[in-house]
Amino acid sequence: MRRWLGRPRLCLLQAARAAPRPRDPPRAPAGTRGWCGSAAGRPSMTPLPLSYTVFDGPAPQPPLVFLHGLLGSKGNFRAIARALVQRSGRKPDLVERLVSVDISPTESVTVTNFQAYISAMRRVSIPSGIPRSTARRLAEDQLRPVIQVSAVRRFLLTNLVEAEGQYMWRVNLEAISHHMANIMGFPAFHSPYPGPTLFLAGSDSPYVSSEDYPEIERLFPEAEIQYISGAGHWVHADKSQEFITAICNFLLLP
Template sequence: MFLNFKIQGEGEPLLLIHGLFGSLDNLGGLARVLAEHYKVYQIDLPNHGLSPRSLNVDYASQADAVLAFLDQQDLNCISVVGHSMGGKVAMMMATRYPERIKQLVVMDIAPVRYQVRRHDNVFSGLNASMQQPINSRKDAEAKLADHIVDPGVRQFLLKSLARQEDGTFDWRFNVDALEANYEDITGWTNVGQYPGNTLFLKGGESDYISAEHRDEIEAQFPNAKAHVVANTGHWLHAEKPETVARVITRFLTKSER
């Protein structure tokens, strides 16, 4: 599997991994700031963006796909930043192959199985949009709006709506595979420890990381530190890209000394 990717900047290599329903462009603002200090690699995860589709969305499979990408790029050891689902992919890489991960930054996700289904309305909207060929972005948004109240979420999803050769539109993420295997996405398997330096970045107004997750974080990532980005939600990197980039750069720089 060859993942779609983008590279910008010069310096030590740094990999950015997006979250569910996203693509490499979702971390573009953060990447542009970090590229002032690092050679930044952005990827589309399997079943997202322009990367190949797969029936498997479990974190071991996704981690192996990303590690294959690192091999293709001759990157033996690299620092990794992952957001949400991408953070879980990064954590799985780090705990399974700690020698390949120099340092780790996890944005607004914990190494736990989440019991709450947060995306049922999203899948309902996406499935409604696909009942007939999508002829315009306006038509797609109208279908989504019947199920998704937040216009920001609708606009986020519409970034992955692409025109096809026949003039209709389709989603770049694999809706069927993601929905069928959603429990793999919300789930988590503890496979060991990552002893390296780790930073957990939490959106101040997000509930994805809470006090009840502390024991699991410390058990799996014994050298973890935490930082709360005030006045941000789950998409902290989009709300305050310069602040988040500054925190990440400071953490990586101090750890390299």
């Protein structure tokens, strides 16, 4: 739900579903240590393959990267990506900047319904060998008693995929459910990020409130907070043009 924005050339990233563990971990870049292995008693980590789409802009500059939110996908920002590529040119004077879209550096458990969404999705049962349109309709019917907002149901149904006649969710619902407290929490950081930062929120969303301002100021001393009127949590979908304009203004793009 946090998106890092740098300079022109845009890349959309998402975690690959059920990514296989590589037999031989990638070698660490020259001059680095502990990239894949363990150090100082810390558990070893293996890089996770990512699915991504690159929209090449006119300049080979460091990329402008969107990281989508929980249960989202890189496809959610395809139209936004094209629009930003068209409006970005060679701008070597731009520095790296951070944009946090409708999320605060605080715990969000009390303002989210994701736990209910996950539980409802896990209960969905769809027979195999039926058309995709029928499967989507059956899944939506089973989600409707818990999730009354049709836009939310349609968003969740973008995760319904078919493989060899079997319908499944492309996100790991079991892992998300077991780690929801960590996902909706926020780790303790003591060193602030000193660069320019924009917290871009929807006026109709509870994710960025005045109660969060002290922590935002502590961790992001150069932050500005902007609300887009009439937008909910999915700011980019509710008010796409205003969303694009706000980002372009922040990045000093034409």
